[in-house]
Amino acid sequence: MKMSNYFKVLILCLLAVASTQAQLQLGFYTYSCPSAEQIIQNFVHEHIHNAPSLAATLIRMHFHDCFVRGCDASILLNSTNKQAEKDAPPNLTVRGFDFIDRIKSLVEAECPGVVSCADIIALTARDSIAATGGPYWKVPTGRRDGVISNLVEARNNIPAPFHNITTLQSRFANQGLDLRDLVLLSGAHTIGISLCTSFSNRLYNFTGKGDQDPSLDSEYATNLKTFKCKNINDNTTIVEMDPGSRKTFDLSYYNQVVKRRGLFESDSALLKNSVTKALVTQLLHGSLENFYAEFAKSIEKMGQIKVKTGSHGEIRKHCAFVNS
Ligand code: HEM
């Protein structure tokens, strides 16, 4: 009797150790590289004011990283013989690679081989959004870097702008995220830009008959065709996703969606399911603080997708290459 209790306690202890090893923790680098988080935050604060649009690129990079093989910085790897995630179109994200590389070299100079590129992406995304006046969220650390990056996997996992609500739901579910997370994380489209080619089929050739997407406000569509995306092949013009408010992390994206002015089918899709539609309305009726708090919960969840910890993966020396 007593003996079996000892075993129970022992097993519980072992389980506790195993689970803490497999989890991220706040301040993982407190002893191994105490200044790491500060170095990142300082760099972001010094540079983001000159390039606030990078905040959008960096949060999107975090999203794309997490949706392919977990948050493991696979998005930063350069192609070798196979095409890497980096090469997946649309790739506006490219602008952020250099920013991350510069931060990595500062952190490496302080503590070589300690801080993962995966954690640097997560922290940089958070700090950049916060530095531009947006929400703040917790970033537990201890992620390790992956060694594989694959274009096909990116294509199969990252949601596309033309996806319907069913496909979006399943792509999010594959990552352990639900419809609530879909609505909240789509709220990041309150900042940033898109190339015309990401949605021009909605303006010019929705079903292959030279038609327009009926779920896009026709006045808005006309406006876009007249002043922005002047033909279906325009692959250089960029459009604000939340016009007039693309630098402010506010609720106006949801307002656009409700007015049927969401730029992508994936934005419009939020109106085509009763759960997501109700949530959009609820967010619009709530405060900005409420949106920030709910957004934080979802992005904290996103930041934990399939993370590699403990002895899995590696700490890359250079974010674009696996260690040799
Ligand atoms: C729900 C599925 C999603 C789809 C289909 C989607 C699709 C897209 C597309 C097509 C673009 C424009 C890219 C280009 O034209 O080069 C874009 C931009 C952007 N996305 Fe998403 N996205 C989704 C979810 C998210 C999430 C979860 C986040 C972050 C939490 C996010 C953040 C952004 C940001 C900030 C931009 C602007 C990038 C910039 O200005 O550099 N998106 N998205």
Ligand SMILES: *[C@@H]1O[C@H](CO)[C@@H](O)[C@H](O)[C@H]1NC(C)=O
């Ligand atoms: C890695 O790829 C980036 C962009 O994808 C490019 O700018 C950079 O030059 C590449 N680095 C090397 C060393 O090939």
Ligand SMILES: *[C@@H]1O[C@H](CO)[C@@H](O)[C@H](O)[C@H]1NC(C)=O
């Ligand atoms: C971005 O995507 C385009 C189109 O697929 C591709 O040709 C280009 O090489 C990519 N750019 C980078 C820097 O990876």
Ligand SMILES: *[C@@H]1O[C@H](CO)[C@@H](O)[C@H](O)[C@H]1NC(C)=O
């Ligand atoms: C959503 O898209 C998928 C894949 O293209 C398709 O099989 C499915 O029928 C669509 N669902 C709805 C509700 O339109």
Ligand SMILES: *[C@@H]1O[C@H](CO)[C@@H](O)[C@H](O)[C@H]1NC(C)=O
């Ligand atoms: C619209 O799409 C159809 C089918 O893909 C194609 O045959 C047609 O040429 C397209 N029209 C335009 C204007 O791009």
Ligand SMILES: *[C@@H]1O[C@H](CO)[C@@H](O)[C@H](O)[C@H]1NC(C)=O
């Ligand atoms: C953009 O379109 C032009 C003309 O259609 C084409 O030559 C060019 O390769 C395209 N660029 C990209 C990045 O797709």
